[in-house]
Amino acid sequence: MSDDILTQAARWRDEGKPVALATVVETWGSAPRPVGSQLAVTAEGAFLGSVSGGCIEGAVIHAAQEVMAEGRPRMLDFGVTNEQAWEVGLACGGKIKVYVERLN
Amino acid sequence: MERSLLDRLAQDRAAKRPVVVATFLDTGEQRLLYLQGKENTQGIDHAIAEAARAAIVADKPRTIDSAQGKVFLNVFNPPLRLILVGAVHIAQALAPMAALAGFDVAIVDPRGAFATPDRFPGVSLHDAWPDEAMTALKPDLRTAVVTLTHDPKLDDPALAAALRSDAFYIGALGSKKTHAARLGRLAEAGFPEHELARIRGPLGLAIGAVSPAEIAVSALAEIIQVLRQAGPA
Numbered sequence: 661m662s663d664d665i666l667t668q669a670a671r672w673r674d675e676g677k678p679v680a681l682a683t684v685v686e687t688w689g690s691a692p693r694p695v696g697s698q699l700a701v702t703a704e705g706a707f708l709g710s711v712s713g714g715c716i717e718g719a720v721i722h723a724a725q726e727v728m729a730e731g732r733p734r735m736l737d738f739g740v741t742n743e744q745a746w747e748v749g750l751a752c753g754g755k756i757k758v759y760v761e762r763l764n
Numbered sequence: 765m766e767r768s769l770l771d772r773l774a775q776d777r778a779a780k781r782p783v784v785v786a787t788f789l790d791t792g793e794q795r796l797l798y799l800q801g802k803e804n805t806q807g808i809d810h811a812i813a814e815a816a817r818a819a820i821v822a823d824k825p826r827t828i829d830s831a832q833g834k835v836f837l838n839v840f841n842p843p844l845r846l847i848l849v850g851a852v853h854i855a856q857a858l859a860p861m862a863a864l865a866g867f868d869v870a871i872v873d874p875r876g877a878f879a880t881p882d883r884f885p886g887v888s889l890h891d892a893w894p895d896e897a898m899t900a901l902k903p904d905l906r907t908a909v910v911t912l913t914h915d916p917k918l919d920d921p922a923l924a925a926a927l928r929s930d931a932f933y934i935g936a937l938g939s940k941k942t943h944a945a946r947l948g949r950l951a952e953a954g955f956p957e958h959e960l961a962r963i964r965g966p967l968g969l970a971i972g973a974v975s976p977a978e979i980a981v982s983a984l985a986e987i988i989q990v991l992r993q994a995g996p997a
Contacts, residue, residue, distance in 0.1 A: 696825035733792040
C-alpha cells in the first residue's frame with residue numbers, strides 16, 4: 661500500500677504541489693500503525709496513507725504544513741503523557757514518534 | 765527527502781529489489797542501502813549497513829543508535845506473492861482480496877477456458893503446466909502457494925514444486941478425504957511426512973465458510989496468520 665503513497669507523492673510533486681512525508685519511526689505499547697507506516701500530504705491538505713488509526717493525522721498534517729514552508733524536518737512525539745496527544749486524542753494509549761520531512 | 769532519492773527508490777521497487785531508506789535523524793540526510801554491494805555504503809558506518817541488511821531480512825523497519833547518531837531504517841521489500849493454482853471461482857474472489865492485502869497475485873492454469881483476462885482482470889496469468897509454471901515463478905520465503913483445482917494432475921505437481929521451495933505457506937483445497945489421498949500420492953512420490961506437514965489441508969481458518977468469497981476470506985486469513993505468527997524468518 662505504501663507503494664501508492666510514494667507514487668502519489670511523486671505525482672503531486674510533478675504537478676508542482678508542495679509535498680511532505682510523515683513516517684512512523686518508533687512506537688511503544690498499543691500503537692495502531694507499525695513502524696514504517698507513511699502518509700503523504702500536500703500544502704492544500706490532500707493526504708494519502710496513515711500514521712495512526714486516525715487519532716493524530718490532523719496534528720501531523722498541521723505540522724507538515726510548517727515543515728513544507730520551512731523545509732526543515734521535524735520529529736513529532738505523541739503519547740498519553742503528552743499534552744498534545746490528549747488534545748488530539750491518541751485513544752489507544754500507545755506512544756508514537758512521527759518523522760515529518762519535505763519532499764524537495 | 766530529495767526527489768532524486770525518491771525516484772531511485774521507485775526504480776528499485778519496480779525492479780523488486782529490497783532496499784532500505786536510511787534517515788540520519790540528526791541531520792535529515794538520507795541514503796539508500798541494499799542487501800549486497802559495498803559501493804553504496806561509502807561514508808556509512810559498517811554497523812549501519814549491517815543493521816540495514818538485518819532489517820531487510822527480518823522485514824522490520826527500526827531506529828538504531830550508531831556512531832553517526834540515531835538512524836531510522838525504513839524497509840522496502842518487494843511485495844509478498846500469492847500463487848494460485850486453478851483459475852476457479854474461489855480464485856476470482858481470492859485474487860482481488862489478496863491484492864488488497866498487499867500480495868502480488870499470479871494464477872496458474874493450463875486450461876484456456878479458465879484463466880482468461882475477462883475472469884481475472886489485471887492479474888498475471890500463466891497457462892503453462894503447474895510444474896513448468898512453478899519453475900518459472902520460483903516461490904521464495906515471501907511466497908504463498910494455494911492449489912484450488914481439485915484435479916491431481918494439476919494440484920500434485922504444483923504442491924511438489926511448492927514443497928521443494930521455501931514458500932512460507934502451502935495450502936490445498938479439498939475435503940479431509942481428498943487431502944488424505946493427496947498426501948498418500950505425494951508420500952509415494954518420495955516426500956517424507958515432516959515435509960508433507962507443511963501443506964495446510966483442508967486449507968483455511970475454520971469459520972464455517974460456504975460461498976467462494978467466504979472460502980477466500982478463510983484462506984487469506986490463514987495465510988496472514990502464518991505470515992504474522994510463524995514466518996517468514
